[in-house]
Amino acid sequence: MAVKSDAEITFSQELLDHMETWREKPGNLIMILHKVQEEFGFIPREAAKKVAKIMNVPLAKIYGVITFYHYFKLNKPGKYNIQVCMGTACYLKGGEDILNELESVLGIGVNQVTTDGQFSIEAVRCVGACGLAPVLIVGEDVFGKLTKDRLPEILAKYQEK
C-alpha cells in the first residue's frame, strides 16, 4: 500500500501488468477497477486518475462505473471490514438486529469506519450461505447462526491483532 500524497500514487508491477494484459480487450474497465480495489482496498481518487491516464479513458466515465456498482468503494474501509448479510434468509432470522447491535457496539453506522481505523461495517447482499443464517463475514472468516450475544467475542478476536 504505497499511497503517496495527492497527485502521485504508485501502482504495483502486478497491477500495471494486469492493465497491460487487458489493454486491448474490449470492455476492460471493470476488470481493471477490480484489480485496483484489490490492491488498495478501495479506489482512491488518485488511482482513478492514474487509470484514466494510462488507459486513456475519461475520469468521468470511471466514476460513472465506480458509483454505479455497489462493490466498488470510494472510501477506505477499516482494517477489518465487517460484512453483515442482508439476504432474505438472514433478514428473517434477525440479520437486522445483528446489524443494529453491531452499530451500537462499535458506535458507527453502515459504511463508516471506527476512529482507530480498526473496523468498518458494510451491509451486503446475500452471500449465499443461507443455511447458516444470520451470517456475518470478517475478512475471510464467516460466522454463521449468529446471535447478538456472540458479537463482543467475535470483535475481541480482531481487536487484539
Next chain:
Amino acid sequence: MAAFTNFILVCGGTACESSKSDKIYKNLMHECESQGVRDKVQVVKTGCFGFCEQGPIVKVLPEESFYVQVTPEDAKEIVSEHLVKGREVTRLLYDKAESKKRAQIDEMDFYQKQVRVVLRNCGVINPEDINEYLGRDGYVALEKALFEMKPDDIIEELKTAGLRGRGGAGFPTWMKWNFTKKVEDDQKYIVCNADEGDPGAYMDRSTLEGDPHSILEAMTIAGYTVGANFGYIYIRAEYPLAINRLKIAMNQAREYGLLGDNILDTGFNFDIEIRLGAGAFVCGEETALLRSIEGERGMPTPRPPFPATKGVFGQPTVINNVETWANIPIILMKGGEWFSKIGTEDSKGTKVFALTGKIRNSGLVEVPMGTTLREIVFDIGGGIPNGKEFKAVQTGGPSGGVITKDYLDTPIDYVHLQELGSIMGSGGMIVMDEDDCMVDVSKFYLGFTVDESCGKCAPCRVGGRTLYNILERITEGEGEMEDLDRIKSIAQATQKASLCGLGQTAPNPIISTITYFEDEYKAHIKDKRCPAGHCKKLITYHILPDKCIGCGLCARRCPTNAISGEIRQLHTIDQELCIKCGECYNVCKFDAVYVR
C-alpha cells in the same frame, strides 16, 4: 485408483468451507497418513452436498456413511474408528430424531424425493480435477456433438427435451439458440449469466463450485451449434471460490484440448473468458448484463433488439443462466426424449431450489418439475422448526410472490406459479412462519429493488420509491385505508411502464401479499396492530402476572432500564422507556413476557 478401498468425500461448498471444511480435509489427509491408511483411502474435496443445515458434511464410501456437523477435531476419530477399525462413528451420523438406524444417504428424507440432474456431480467429484469429471462421462456430450451431430440436430434435441430457461422468464432454450444460429454474422458470442443476485438463492454458485466443467462443456457445445468461437462467464465478484474453480477448470480443459483452438482436433475453436460483476442486481437482467461485460454502467436497454440478434458488443449472443447450461450436456448424452419424461406437460426436467428461512433442513434441493410445495417443505425440508405454524413460501425473490397454506398441494412449475401470482425465478424458496409480517416482508423486497433500480426509467425509479414510502408508513402505524388503492394503481403503472424485468416485477411481492394477506395490511392500518408481532412501532411488550416469578433476569438485561419490580415480585414494563428490542421476551425462561 483400483487400490483404494475407501473414499472420504468432504463438502467444499461455501457454507461448509466457511465452517472449516478445509481444515477437516487437511486433518483427514494428515490422519490417513499418520495412521498408515493413506494408500487405501482417498480423500476428496467435493462440491456442495446441498444439506447445508447440517454442515460441514463428510461422507465415507462405500459404506455411504453420512457424517454431519463434523469438526476438524473429529478427523482423528473418523480415520481411527471407521477406516482403520471399520466401525462407523455413530455420534456423527445424521440421526433422524430418535430413530437410531444408520443414516445412509438414500434413506434420508432430505434426499429421497430428490432427482439430481443439474447437481449430478455436486458432492460426488472433486471439482478441481478434470479427470473426475471425465470419469463421470464428462465431455462425452461435446464429443458427440462435434463428431455425430449437426448444429440443427442439437437444436432439435433441445426442442424435444423441452428445456426452458432457468433464470426467471422460462423462455425455451432451443428458440434462443436458433435465433442466434440463423443470424448471419462472423462474430457471435456465448454468455453464461452467473450473476446470481436474488437474495436467498445460491444454486448457481453451488453448481459452479461443484461442477464447473459442465458449464464449460455446455457453452462450447452452444458455440459449435450457433457458430460462435468466444464466450463470457459473467460472475459475481462475491463468489471467489466459484471463480477460482472455474479458472482451474478452464486451464485443465485447455490442456486436454477441450477448450481453445482446434478442440478435439476438429478444427473448431472456442474459448471462454471470465468477467466479474460488481454488485448490481440489475445486471442479472440480460441487456444490463451485456452492458456490464462491455465495461459500462449496467443499465438495461429496450428489447427488441434481443441479445440473440444484437447482444454483447452489438453481436448476436446466446445468453443462458448457469442452471440452464448445466442441463445441456446430460440432455445431449441421454437424449431429449429422456429429459422430456421428467417433469410436467410444459415444464420439463428438474428445478433446483434453495430452501431457506424458517425451515428445519435448509439447503439445496433438486426435484422434478411438478413436485408439490408440500413435498418440498414438509417431506424434504422437514417442516417448520420450533413448533411454529407455516405461513407462506416466497418464490422468485424480489420479483416473485408468496404462496400460502391453501396452495401447498399445487405442483410447482412455470404455469402454476404464475397463476398464483408468483414466478419460478431463479429458485429461491424462502419459508416463513407465523412470526413473519407480510407487510414487512414486502417492504424488505421493495427496499431491495428500490436500492437496485438503475434509475434509467421513471416508472421503476419513482414508482418503486413511492410504494416503499407507503409501506413504511403502514408499518409505522401511519397508514390509511386509501393507501391500499394507491398501492394497487401505482403497482400496476410500474409493472406496465417499466423498461426492464426489474421494474416490471418489483411490485409483485406487494400485490401478492395484498391478495393473500389483505387482513394483515388492514390490521396495520385500521387497528394499528401487527398480527405477527414484528413491526416495532405497532407492538408492546407486557409481563403476565401469573407467569412472572420475579427472577429479575429481564430487568437486568433491559438496555433502557424500563423494567422494574422487587425480586420474587411481579415485574412491569414502563412503556415510555421501552425501545421494543425484545430482549426481555428472548431471555425470559418462564414465557412470562408476551407481545401485543
